[in-house]
Amino acid sequence: MAITTTILVTRLSALGDVAMTVPVMKQVLDENPEVRIIFVTNKNWGALCAGIPRLVFFPADVKGEHKGVPGLYRLFRSISRQYRIDAVADLHNVLRSKIVRTFFRLAGKPVAAIDKGRAGKKALTRKEDKVLQPQTSTIERYAMVFRQLGLRCTMGTQPVFAPRPLPERVLAVTGAKNTQPWVGLAPFATYREKMYPLAKLEMALAALIKDGTYRVLLFGGGKAEVAQLNELAARYPQAVSVAGRFTLEEELALISQLDVMISMDSANMHLASLYGVPVVSVWGATHPYAGFMGYGQSEQYAVQITDLTCRPCSVFGNKPCFRGDHACMEWIKPEQITEKVISIIR
Structure with missing residues (x-):
């Protein structure tokens, strides 16, 4: 037509x-x-x-x-x-x-x-x-x-894109994917209120790679984030920092090959969703109820404290915690994240 x-x-x-x-x-x-x-x-x-x-x-x-x-x-x-x-x-x-x-x-x-x-x-x-x-x-x-505007649009949940082959420049960093599941870990967000404490997330990372079952790829952007992720990868050689190393097109190809993505309420959740990659999303000041859950993602994979009456305190996470203790993130246990990752892969 x-x-x-x-x-x-x-x-x-x-x-x-x-x-x-x-x-x-x-x-x-x-x-x-x-x-x-x-x-x-x-x-x-x-x-x-x-x-x-x-x-x-x-x-x-x-x-x-x-x-x-x-x-x-x-x-x-x-x-x-x-x-x-x-x-x-x-x-x-x-x-x-x-x-x-x-x-x-x-x-x-x-x-x-x-x-x-x-x-x-x-x-x-x-x-x-x-x-x-x-x-x-x-x-x-x-x-x-x-x-x-008079156009037809009936939304479903099917992935937008199929997995993409990895470019040679990416393979030189990650190696070829074999039977070992790949887990993406994107710990950063625009605002602190949307970020799980990095020290606790490191505990989840250590648990995932301790027996060599999973390959963990660390995602981020910007000079400060790249530095922190490189330090993390240096402490855990089974993890690979891909932050700041690739173009957006190359990074999308890499995301498409993941078995699971761990992400805050931030961009990587939405990028993974385009390829139907299950996302273990971590929510603090914000909440899936505000309408920003990733396309096609199940809320059962969301990690959040549900019995805090102050949550959510912000739509975008751009308001300071009025309690001052960031309980919505601090109270989440690292094993809550790892358990969901393991259940998805199994």
């Missing part, structure tokens, strides 16, 4: 948030073969779009060329020169994306934007009189935007 409709999709944000858009856009394209999507996002995230027919990555540099209102206007003009946009799906609904969609609306294009459900999330995370109820997932909220 020939392409008759071109949809502009915007999500100018962090890697994990962008990764969650991919299953939805793939589903839209599968159910609407006449549609093409032009996906405007961070210039560094192009590898997420690879291998999906009719999904066109359009890089945005909001800290450089596309900074501020003049830059966003340049972005609008650049898109308009290259593509005839029929409608806009704003999956971000922040000031930048509102400005971009306004330019298209003034040009006569239909626009739909995500409803983030702020009232429900506020009730879920407030200090007093919490309403501890699951909110509509972010994945479903994305899907609703496309439905507003």
Whole structure:
């Protein structure tokens, strides 16, 4: 079927948030073969779009060329020169994306934007009189935007991508995968309130590799994280730090080969989810009820303290612990993590 409709999709944000858009856009394209999507996002995230027919990555540099209102206007003009946009799906609904969609609306294009459900999330995370109820997932909220534009989008749980072969540059570091299960360990997140104490996570790592049953690959990014993971790998030679060593495309191939990923409520949970890799996710200040569980992931693999009345205290983990003791993370035992990993692999 020939392409008759071109949809502009915007999500100018962090890697994990962008990764969650991919299953939805793939589903839209599968159910609407006449549609093409032009996906405007961070210039560094192009590898997420690879291998999906009719999904066109359009890089945005909001800290450089596309900074501020003049830059966003340049972005609008650049898109308009290259593509005839029929409608806009704003999956971000922040000031930048509102400005971009306004330019298209003034040009006569239909626009739909995500409803983030702020009232429900506020009730879920407030200090007093919490309403501890699951909110509509972010994945479903994305899907609703496309439905507003009259497109079919019925979400399932099937992996978006099949496992990818490992490039030679990766194999030179990891070696070939044999019968030994590979476990990814991604201990970091943007905020401390979303991170399990590294010393306790080290205990879980030691338990997993003590008899040589599992190969553990350490994931992270940024100079400080790379340094900490290299130190950890030096103490545990059966673990390999892959942090900062590969491109995003290479890292995705590596993630696709994992048997389990251990992750905080952060990007690596969402990257692993694209390949159907089970994730043992560790939750502290945030909660799966806020709608950010990885695509297709089971909540039974989530590790969290369920009897703390202060949880969750934040949607994104960006608020300091008002108790001051980070009990939501400190009370989690390392064996709670290792037991779930072992149960998944078995």
